[in-house]
Amino acid sequence: MKLKFKTQEYQTRAVEALADCFAGQPFSSGIRYRIDPGEAAPLAQPMQRDMYASPDSDDAGFKNAALELTELELLNNIRTVQRRQNLPLSDGLKKDDKTGCPYNLDVEMETGTGKTYVYLKSMFELKQRYGWSKFIVVVPSIAIREGVYKSLQITADHFLESYGEKARFFIYNSKQLHNLESFSSDAGISVMVINVQAFNSRGADNRRIYDELDDFQSRRPIDVIKANRPILFLDEPQKMEGGKTLSSLSEFNPLFIVRYSATHKTTYNKIHRLDALDAYNQKLVKKISVHGVTTKGLTGTDAYLYLENIETAKNKPPVAWVEYEEKSASGVKRKRRKLGKGDNLHELSDGLDQYKGFVVSDIDARIDQLSFTNGVELTAGEVTVDVTEKALRQIQIREAVKAHFKKEQLLFSQGVKVLTLFFIDEVAKYRQYDEGGEVLGEYARIFEEEYNHQLNQVLTLEDSEYNRYLKGISASDTHNGYFSIDKKSKRLVDPKTKARSTETDDVDAYDLILKDKERLLSFDEPTRFIFSHSALREGWDNPNVFVICTLKHSDNIISRRQEVGRGLRLAVNQLGDRMDDPLTVHDINELTVVASESYKDFVTALQRDISNDLSERPRVADEAYFTGKLLVSEEGEVEVTPAMAKEIYRYLLKNDYTDNADHITEAYHQAKEDGILAELPEALQPYAQQVLQLIDSVFSNAQLPHIEDGRKAKLNPLNDNFHKKEFQELWERINRKAAYSVSFDSNELIEKCVGYLDLKLSVKRLEYQVERGTQKAEASYQDMTSGQAFTVNESERVKHDGSLHSAVQYDLIGRLAEATQLTRRTVAAILSKVQPKTFKQYQMNPEDFMAQAARLINEQKATMIVADIAYDPLNERHSCELFTIEKPENQLDRAYKAKRHVFDYVVTDSNIERKFVERLEVEKEVIVYAKLPKSFFIPTPVGNYNPDWAIAFNENDVKHVYFVAETKGSMSSMELRGTEDAKIKCAKEFFDAIATAKVRYDVVDSYDELLKLVV
Structure with missing residues (x-):
């Protein structure tokens, strides 16, 4: 199989955040220069380093063009990017004295969200916009180095489709210096991946980068590298903060440095944030459940x-x-x-x-x-x-195997292979050697015993595809070990780790894991259980790891976040597609951790780790925090004034959404989840969604991911209500699938877009910050050396009123056509008809013009699509297996014991739903009802839509009324506008089209409202 990649909005935002920092930088295809040929060059042709060369010269190189923005222009760009995300604004360009690089940017991305993909895509974006093509990825370990190299390989075709070119990449090796020649001479994107040990260790091989080498024509490799003015991407920079490492980076003469991590220790100018809370709440990573194993005297x-x-x-x-x-x-x-x-x-x-x-x-x-x-x-x-070590590990292995089978039974039919990962501390526990050769270690013997026992529990007499799959794999073939291999004996050995370290740099162990990445995802490969050394914890992962079991003594060296990090990535199916449908993503993607401590202790430690890593998140929701933040609406961008900040603060205080310390309370998050938030003041209504997002950016403990106890999930089978003729008739009426078609007049779309752009388009002018100050009358030596000898007396922001003259060759029509999925002809027609004063804004700020225009055109396009949609019923129907495949179990501690539902228990998502269910259970006109599975959805142009409830009523004991309902906590336009409102309109069209007999569909906020519609 081959992993597939697609353009995802949250990753694109991270890429654009970096690229937008350099808005106004002229495009350059690369400065040509003559590569230092070394002493082997003919004496008649003396050449100098960095000397311009003829384009036809055999030794012509192409280095990155210099940064032409002033520091003030770059700072303004950075602040613009930060304001878009309401990040703390940089008060200046924070420099790194140790690296000597004046330009340092930080990108924060949670583990499992694809930060490697993001910085690789950023290379292509920077090349496309500005022509920069020389990049070096610096990593702290061989593990991460090998992972980056693998990512470069498997994303090559994807980026070729998106950008029309492939990158040339290699791992720096002091014995293969010919790669540096190609790195310098290639005009395309060139990427070098290097681990810090290659230039920061004392060994002879590692010091070669600084030596004049006979086999490199008496040149120093570092001189050839630095001539390219490369852009440095640091992966996991918090592990490379030693003074020697940072000072060594200055040798690369970087144009600028970008640092990517989930847990920055030192921050410079943070331009993007996607932290653990964002990733979990946006469903970009797996949710977590825990099986704790503890002793009780x-x-x-x-x-x-x-x-x-x-x-x-x-x-x-x-x-x-x-x-x-x-x-x-x-x-x-x-x-x-x-x-x-x-x-x-x-x-x-x-x-x-x-x-x-x-x-x-x-x-x-x-x-x-x-x-x-x-x-x-x-x-x-x-x-x-007090059980023995062996007994405790046996229990852990048993729990892991049980969790594996439970997850596998759910996902096999969806084409998702489940992998379980065991971390151990020594190879001997998995594999031993005697005179006869290999023998099973203690953990491998226990595994096969527990596996066979659980297999007998799972296998049935049914001749199903899953049963045949299980019978075709033996216990001995379904587990495998990934360890270092001794080159002489060919035996598995413990990896070499440095003093006070838990990481290994053994290449062969990582090579095995990474080489098998795609093969492990295929059902054709029998390996489903992986034993690996705990020192291999970082630097690799597999998207289909659903169970992690750590068979070692707990310690404080490895945080709980590191323990779960290898299994957070969203799963893929046999076609290589990510299982990331928002409706079902967390029904499928759940990571089970089998811990050698109580559920409570593990969760407490994990949430403490997450909270500590969110230290930069604001904790106080006061007027000072809200003042100056940016709100974006259909009317454009608006800065929160002191008066607006006071309105937000009073709103929170009045509704007990903040406590006496101005911390966000659990009451706010519960009300938001239940859909019963108090209405915002009228002045804030136009920016309601943005205001709530701003409030959500303030950290509170109630936001921490809910980590479930995996054992509390109980079987919740369908009951007799499912087979009642009323429910079967209702299901028959609504389970038909349909395809939608949209027909609209292109000329009408053009006219609407023209009018909307003329009315709404407002491009931000470039601004300059002008500060005026005077030198202190008595400035101390410390003031002079620290830059504090001057006092700022006056500061003002000056708008740039002229055109932005730039060498950048923008494809305006092409960029807008790509962003709106319209033809170039349609885009050209729209732009040709807007008023001259509207189009004139393009000259002031091309990047912002394209972003704003694309958004406004897409809004008009969506409005027309929904207005003119038509559904055509298909012969295909939803199978009733949706009820059993998707949710074979429920969290009964949070469930409602039901009598009329098709399951014994109903798991409600909010207090609104809970109250709704309570009425459905007691009102005599209700015969049977079901909470519809999330896999039952209606396709719409703005995303799949899943209604909440299907209900059969008995009206006056004469006839049945069938109803599909959506429960909302608020019926106000503030809550139901935009994409959600569009989906609801599409759903009404859908049910009108497919129902052979009338099925009512509507949105209600209570049972009483529903009853009015029924009667």
Whole structure:
């Protein structure tokens, strides 16, 4: 299989943030210069470094053109980018004295969101806009280096389609210096990947970069590199902050430096932020559940007892799966079995004294608790007494295998292969060697035992594709080890790690992992369980890792965020497509972590790690924070005035959305989730969405990702209500699929766009910050040396009223055609008809003109599409399997026990839904209802749409009324405008088109509102 890549808006924003920092930089195809030929050159042709060369010269190089923007222009660009995202504004260009580079930019992106992809795409964007083509990616370890190189390989065709060229790339190797010649002489995009050890270590090989080498014509490799004025991208810069490393970077003579990380330690000028909260809330990474395994001492007894989980089934009382000890002819052995209420462990163990008084008194599935008559209580995941290391690891492996099968049963039919990853501390636990060759280590033996046991639980008599898949893979073939290999003995060995380090630089271990990346995703490859050394934790990942189990002692060296980081990336199916549909993304993408500590302890540590890494997020929602922030609406960009900031502050205070310390309260986030936020003041209504986004940018603990206890997910099978004739008839009426078509007059679109652009287009003029000051009368030596000898007396912003003269060759029509998906002819017609004063704004700021024009044209295009949409029913229908495939389990601790729903439990997403369900359960006119699966969706031009409820009513005991409903917390236009309103309009057209008999569809905010529509 081949991984596919697509253009995603959140990644494009990160790319544009960097490129926009250099708006106004003239385009240059590269400065030609003569590459230093070294002493091997003929004496009759003396040449100098950096000397201009003829284009036809064999030794002509192409270096990056110099940055022609003034520091003030660059700072203004950076501040414009920062204001777009309401990031802290740079008060100056923060420089790095150690690297000597005056221009330093920071991009923050959460692990798993594709930061490598972003900076690779940024190279192409910078080349396209400004002509820069020489790039060096600096990484802290060989692991990350190999990952970057793999990314360059697998994205090559994707970027060729987008930008029409391929990059030439290589890993720096002091023994392969011919690559530097090509790096310098190639006029296209050239990328060198180098790890810090290659220029920052004391070894002879690593120092060669600074030496005059006979095999390099008596030249120093570093001199050839620095002549290119490369742009440096630092991957994980927080691991390269040593003084020696930073000073070594100055040797590369960088044009500027961009740092990419999820956890910056030192920040310079941050131009983009996509942190852990953003990534989770935008559903760009997997959600997380945890299986904690902990020991619980029992005073006065040595009874061994492990509660695996509580199992529920239709029309049966819950039972508890436990492991306990039992007397046998050969001694005491451990046994697993189900316990029900009244079961006596003393009897079941054949009279072992430690189990006296252990009679089951209660099994509570809602809180996963098993209680005995002697007062002992166990929660799922707890094991009594101080178990041995081996017993604890066996329990962890068992939990990981169970979690794997549960996830695999759900995703196999969707073409998603599930991988489980075990981290261990020494190879001997997985593979050992004796005179006969390889033998299984302790963990491998336990794995095969537990795997075979769980396999017998999963296999059924049904001749299904999944059963055939499982039967075709043996336990010995489905696990594999990824470790370093000793070159002489060819045996697996522990990796070499540096003192006080948990990372390894063994190339062969990473090579195996990365080489197999795509193969591991295929069902044809039997490996589903991967054992790897804990030192290989960073630098590689696989999108289909759904279970992570760390079989090692807990320590403080590796944070919980690092532990889960290898499994956060969204999964792909057998076609290489990302499973990122917003409707189902977190139903599919859930990472289970099997931890050797309690669920509570693991979650507390993980959320603490996330909170600490969000230290730069604002914590206080006061007037000072809101003042000066940027709001963007259909009317253009507006700066929050002190009066508006006071309105926002009063709104929060009045509704108890902030506490006495001006921190955002949980009440705000709960009201927002439930759709019952208090209405904003009238003056803020035009910017409602942007104001709420601004409030959301203030950190509060209530925003931290909800991490679920994986054991609390219980089976929730379909019940008899699903088979009632009323529901089957309702389902028959709504499950038909349809295709939409849109026909509209191009001339009408052109005229609407012209009028809209003339009315709304407002391009920002370039501004200059002018500061006037005087020298202090008595300036100290410290003032003089620190730059504090002058006092600013006056500051003003001056708009640039003239045209922006630039050498950049913009393809205005092409850029707008690409952004709007319209033909060049249509775009040209729109631009030719706008008023001269509208088009004149293009000269003031071309980049902003194109961005604003594209947005406004797309708004008009969407309006016309929705207005003229038509649905044509297809013969294809949604299968009723949607109800069983998508959600075979539910979080019962958050669920409502139902009588009329097609499942025994209903999981509601908000208080509005909860109240709605409570009324559906008691009102006599309701016969049966269902919360529709997220895979049941209506296609629309603005994205798939999933209605909430399907309800069958009995009106006057005579006829049935069938209704599809959407519940909203607010019916105001503020809440239902834009894309959501467009989807609802499309849904009404859809149901009108497919219903052979009338099915009502509407949006309501309560059951009473629904009943009015029904009656």
